[in-house]
């Protein structure tokens with residue numbers, strides 16, 4: 725609004741009595757001259773018909789040349805059929821990862837499960853926070869009979885805990901949802917051999933399956949376990965034990981055959 729007051733008061737272009745063309749000395753001739761910058765340049769630009777024709781020729785020619793395998797663009801010329809890289813001298817078989825002791829392999833897998841499932845409450849050092857979440861380091865229920873530990877994980881826990889203390893958070897929610905027997909085996913093996921815990925044993929997939937079956941058979945499956953209920957689980961999970969030094973394939977976890 726106030727801008728219009730800054731404009732010059734005399735606006736010849738808006739004055740109907742002025743011939744604008746004259747005022748700007750625009751004549752039809754110099755206007756045309758500005759439009760046609762290539763005055764005197766008489767060659768015509770490439771016609772669309774020539775352009776289309778050239779494209780067509782190139783496409784057809786490309787097809788013909790490309791089809792002539794083994795001559796101009798044929799891959800067969802540079803890569804021999806069924807070519808495979810030879811083995812390095814002295815190497816027997818470098819196709820598989822080296823086998824690993826089962827204890828180390830399970831601990832490695834269990835660590836990521838712990839990060840996903842337990843870290844948030846029991847902390848990355850397993851020590852909890854002392855007020856709301858108990859420490860898993862040195863816990864009697866972690867390091868003791870494996871069946872008792874498994875039932876805490878799968879069903880959650882209503883305190884008191886192994887030390888008799890009830891923690892501020894009150895109840896640990898069940899962590900078994902979506903966990904396979906193998907996951908549980910990895911996780912339990914990790915917790916029992918980390919944060920200073922050193923049971924040195926492997927919870928096998930077979931044992932973990934027994935833990936899942938036990939949890940599924942509870943009469944009150946949605947309730948967390950209590951110290952009272954855990955008394956019935958003061959034993960190791962059934963199933964054959966495994967030598968923690970057994971070498972396994974680090975991908976399939978099957979005993980290594982070599």
Ligand code: HEC
Nearest residue numbers: 841842845863865882883885886890891893894895896899
């Ligand atoms: C949402 C928080 C939360 C998560 C997640 C959680 N816990 Fe807990 N956990 C607790 C609380 C709280 C207690 C103590 C319960 C109480 O005092 O009533 C507890 C207790 C325990 C105990 C008993 C320790 C003792 O010595 O008595 C074990 C063992 C345990 N948790 C293992 C785990 C494992 C393993 C995971 C991961 C699979 C896990 N918890 C995930 C909150 C959690």
